[in-house]
Amino acid sequence: MSVARRVSFALVAAAVVGGAAAAAFGVGGGSADPGERPSAAQTTTVTRRTLVDQTKVPAKVAYGNAAPVVSQAAGTVTWLPAPGTVVSRGQPLLRADDQPVVLLYGALPMYRQLTAGAKGEDVKQFAQNLKALGYSGFPVGTEYTEATATAVKRWQKALKRTETGSVEVADVIYAETELRVAAQSVRVGAKAAGAVLTATGTGRVVMADVPRPDERLAKPRNAVTVILPDGKELAGEVSTVGTGAEPSTVEGQQPPQNQGGGETIPIVVTVKDQGALPADPDARVTVKYVAETRADVLTVPVQALLALGDGGFGLELRDGGTRRVVPVRTGLFADGQVEVTGDGIAEGVTVGVAA
Known part of the structure; x- marks a missing residue:
């Protein structure tokens, strides 16, 4: 997930549940009776998993720029x-x-x-x-x-x-x-x-056009993974990074499609295992860049976050017929989930999720 997406997740969470948080705590914080606080419409549980912050872009196998x-x-x-x-x-x-x-x-x-x-x-x-x-x-x-x-x-x-x-x-x-x-x-x-x-040259490379929001992928010597059409993964490295917004071009071939539109950064990825690359000169592949991995962390859906009056985030804990809001520290955002820690936060704990 790109930096822009991570920020947008936080903004979406604040927009969806900000009204409930403000009603409960006020703009400057404070407390409110739990019975008066609007309740989240659904519930989920805190889970333990590995979060992977990654970017994927469509790419093409080619012989490089002529x-x-x-x-x-x-x-x-x-x-x-x-x-x-x-x-x-x-x-x-x-x-x-x-x-x-x-x-x-x-x-x-x-x-x-x-x-x-x-x-x-x-x-x-x-x-x-x-x-x-x-x-x-x-x-x-x-x-x-x-x-x-x-x-x-x-x-x-x-x-x-x-x-x-x-x-x-x-x-x-x-x-x-x-x-x-x-x-x-x-x-x-x-x-x-x-x-x-x-x-x-005679060696084949992988060429991609990286959208600006995902430009962290477009750094020389970044280790990346090339995902083939059959799902097989090959190790690769970003060898060349362009500077303009024009898509990368290969003689006689169409550039990979930028699904999101907008300005892009052309990159070239080298793959050592040349024999594993598809023989099809028009083969479409995917370039994956993993920015960060957090193993064995507690997570909740981003929609479970409550925007608190002091600018932080909280979760509404459910225990039978009782509920309370506790502040949490957020870590990595990825795949619609967010890493959370805080008092009372443990695997299996039930929390509210905004409708």
């Missing part, structure tokens, strides 16, 4: 991978003038020509990729040597490129991991320079 894949190649696009294709290290992301532009892994972009004598972290990043592709006989460091150039010629031969021993800016596109093509941004025959594709 990002543009930008080519620096000149010429014309002659081939693009189809949406849904997974492209790994060393494989082409496009062909420009029928030459492959391949994916390599790394955080640095390809910003200059690499040739013998070049030095820098970008050289090391490229050399690490070349080694990972199975090539050897060169130092994996920050210097592009003649041995590196020789290995590059072997790589270029395998790609059916001209064997120059140098790597041009247009030859490579870097990403931090393998990519899944979300959509083609241009058609074959378009200019090759610019955004040619959109792509995501």
